[in-house]
Amino acid sequence: MAKHYTFNPHTLSYEILGIPFKVRIYRIALSIALACTLSTIAIYVFSHFFETPRAALIKQRNEELQMKYDFLLNRFRQTDDELNELMHRDNKVYRSIFEADPIPLSVREAGMGGVKSYEKLLANAQTERAAKALILMDKIMKKVYIQSKSFDEIIEYVRDKEEMIFCIPSIQPINISNPKVRFSSSYGWRPDPFFKVQTFHHGLDFAGPIGTPIYAAGSGKVEKAEFNRGGYGNMVLIDHGFGYQTRYAHLSDIKVQKGEKVTRGQLIGLLGNTGGRSTGPHLHYEVLFKKQDVNPINFFTTDISEEEYNKIIKALKEEADAPAMEY
Ligand SMILES: [Zn+2]
Structure with missing residues (x-):
């Protein structure tokens, strides 16, 4: 700024005029504004190209944190893969062994729409990884819950199966190794011993001597132990549960009572010739599933050798050619 001069006619010289107050204020204000602008530019440039030690530390810590989240996310992914493998095995092996329906994937992954609650975290680059890890963790927790429920169910199936193995009629009700015992009539159509029609x-x-022991073919509860007027004579009916029942007819003596629990192989009566439809001493043995009779030959599974099985088949073939003698 140019200096102000004035001509003094007395001294015949130019003299410097004093700077007016307004101008001084203006100059100071200008200097401050300039200093502020320059320092702002300096700070901006500095912070852009150089870091303060504190900023550098925060940045480093942030990078470490992101790395830890990456590591965590990878571990969660591995866990999820292992869990998927377990779920697959559960459906294809464990559940199928016990004839349980597989749990569909839609059920195993149901209610996993938890992404919404992490939307804000996902949108931020700093928290995105943490949000992904949390979402995956929620997914894993849900799958683990469904899987543990499935295992609880399987435990129940195992318990039922163990009980079922003991209950289902699977031994012969009479000792067929006894030479005096023989098959005398098979299951199915045959000429009636009384009326000679099919x-x-x-x-x-099973024909044999009166008094031959008769055994329970499976564990269960005695439903009937009485004289049947319909033709069965002295009869025992055992309820084995799981839809199975067995009937033992024409007994000479009953060794159990109604309501009594019996175990497989227990003596329940003696072979006889009671009941109007018996034409000679024999045991009439029935297996019922859901109240419908089924062929008992299919249930002799636990105590029969191949030789014995062939003997039965041979006897049944011979019997098929000859007219039936007993009911
Ligand atoms: Zn019969």
Whole structure:
């Protein structure tokens, strides 16, 4: 700024005029404004190209944190893969062994729409990884819950299966190794011993001496132990549960009572010739599933050798050619 001069006619010289107050204020204000602008530019430039030690530390810590989240996310992914493998095995192996329906993937992954609650975290680059890890963790927790429920169910199936193995009729009700015992009539259509017309025989007949022991073919509860006027004579009916029942007819003596629990192989009566439809001493044995009679030959699984099985088949073939003698 140019200096102000004035001509003094007395001294005949130019003299410097004093700077007016307004101008001084203006100059100071200008200097401050300039200093502020320059320092702002300096700070901006500095912070852009150089870091303060504190900023550098925060940045470093942030990078470490992101790395830790990456590591965590990878571990969660591995866990999720292992869990998926377990779920697959559960459906294809464990559940199928026990005839349980597989749990569909839609159920195993149901209610996993938790992404919404992490939307804000996902949108931020700083928290995105943490949000992803949290979402995956939620997913894993849900799958683990469903899986543990499935295992609880399987434990129940195992318990039922163990009980079922003992209950289902699977041994012969009479000792067929006894030379005096023989198969005398098979299950199915045959000429009626009384009326000589084709009738359906609902069980198997074993001929033998009166008093031969008769055993429970499976564990269960005695439903009937009485004299049956319909033709069965002295009869025992055992309820084995799981839809199975067995009937033992024409007994000479009953060794159990109604309501009694019996175990497989327990003596329940003696072979006899009671009941109007018996034409000679024999046991009439029936297996019922859901109240419908089924062929008992299919249930002799636990105590029969191949030799014995062939003997039965041979006897049944011979019997098929000859007219039936017993009911
Ligand atoms: Zn019969």
